[in-house]
Amino acid sequence: MIEVKNLTKRYGNHLAVDHLNFTVESGKIYGFLGPNGAGKSTTMNIMTGYLGATEGQVLIDGHDILKEPEEAKKNIGYLPEIPPLYMEMTVREYLEFAAELKGIKKDKREPQIEEVIRLAKLRDVENRLIQNLSKGYKQRVGLAQAVLGFPEIIILDEPTVGLDPKQIIEIRELIRKLAKKHTVILSSHILAEVREVCDYIMIISGGKLVASDTTENLENMMSGKGQIEVEAKASRDEMDHIIRRTGKIKEVKYRTSASGITTAQIIAKGGEDIREELFLAFSHADVPMLTLNQSKTTLEEIFLELTQGSGNRMIKEEK
Numbered sequence: 001m002i003e004v005k006n007l008t009k010r011y012g013n014h015l016a017v018d019h020l021n022f023t024v025e026s027g028k029i030y031g032f033l034g035p036n037g038a039g040k041s042t043t044m045n046i047m048t049g050y051l052g053a054t055e056g057q058v059l060i061d062g063h064d065i066l067k068e069p070e071e072a073k074k075n076i077g078y079l080p081e082i083p084p085l086y087m088e089m090t091v092r093e094y095l096e097f098a099a100e101l102k103g104i105k106k107d108k109r110e111p112q113i114e115e116v117i118r119l120a121k122l123r124d125v126e127n128r129l130i131q132n133l134s135k136g137y138k139q140r141v142g143l144a145q146a147v148l149g150f151p152e153i154i155i156l157d158e159p160t161v162g163l164d165p166k167q168i169i170e171i172r173e174l175i176r177k178l179a180k181k182h183t184v185i186l187s188s189h190i191l192a193e194v195r196e197v198c199d200y201i202m203i204i205s206g207g208k209l210v211a212s213d214t215t216e217n218l219e220n221m222m223s224g225k226g227q228i229e230v231e232a233k234a235s236r237d238e239m240d241h242i243i244r245r246t247g248k249i250k251e252v253k254y255r256t257s258a259s260g261i262t263t264a265q266i267i268a269k270g271g272e273d274i275r276e277e278l279f280l281a282f283s284h285a286d287v288p289m290l291t292l293n294q295s296k297t298t299l300e301e302i303f304l305e306l307t308q309g310s311g312n313r314m315i316k317e318e319k
């Protein structure tokens with residue numbers, strides 16, 4: 001388990017990470033999502049002990065990453081945004097070197113290297129120089145290095161950046177495989193990636209955590225606040241009369257087409273789903289509805305809303 005408490009990082013006057021608080025539980029895939037410059041890499045570098053914090057604390061299974069780095073780091077494997085590879089080594093030599101650096105006992109090194117070569121599908125290139133590998137393979141070598149020692153937590157900074165679509169699919173498959181036995185935290189600025197791979201999403205913007213929930217809950221949380229759209233063959237005034245009879249309307253906008261069909265976009269008080277009440281009101285007035293839909297806010301819209309200007313709303317409303 002990782003506990004991040006009040007984590008703050010300043011670069012001179014610039015506040016890159018602004019009092020972050022969150023907990024990462026075991027056995028899930030977490031996605032750290034945010035636009036460029038949001039503070040993802042800085043946070044990951046602090047969580048893995050590569051960078052000191054200005055304020056706050058990171059505990060890995062109860063061990064402070066700065067005060068007890070050896071204990072804390074035992075439980076973490078890290079693939080930074082730019083993998084720390086030695087270009088003049090072969091894949092195998094590099095993994096042997098990494099195993100030694102990680103303090104893996106001699107008799108365990110060989111079987112573990114074999115295991116990560118198998119996992120990351122590096123068999124064909126194990127004796128090739130790293131400098132001659134494609135970007136996708138280099139990334140897999142970086143991942144294999146992060147997995148060596150089979151730490152409880154694996155942290156990956158933008159693991160698919162710069163890869164081609166086939167390589168992206170392969171890396172995502174590998175991440176899913178890893179997640180069966182490990183907690184995985186990955187950062188990305190690509191929403192589709194985080195949605196596809198992660199169980200849990202943390203959205204970071206301007207160094208602040210602006211949302212933190214399961215993908216499903218994030219979408220549901222906003223869908224309750226979504227609009228309801230009704231179409232009926234009636235005038236705007238008729239529609240307004242019927243709709244307001246529910247007594248639950250916060251806001252409504254109308255659009256009437258040349259064919260005499262009026263569309264109402266409704267937001268109910270408290271974001272309530274009032275489709276049943278609307279149906280009954282129209283039925284009572286003998287005005288047949290043509291459509292009745294609740295429009296769901298997409299994760300893209302949530303992401304944009306939270307990371308552009310109006311940010312922080314979701315968290316504030318929760319408190």
Ligand SMILES: Nc1ncnc2c1ncn2[C@@H]1O[C@H](COP(=O)(O)OP(=O)(O)OP(=O)(O)O)[C@@H](O)[C@H]1O
Pocket residue numbers: 011014016034035036037038039040041042043189
């Ligand atoms: N060493 C540094 N010195 C000064 N400012 C820095 C340094 N490293 C990062 N920053 C700034 O801190 C902010 C957060 O950067 P960070 O790299 O953590 O963001 P990020 O979310 O990982 O973005 P990206 O996806 O572009 O890597 C940015 O404004 C960046 O310019």
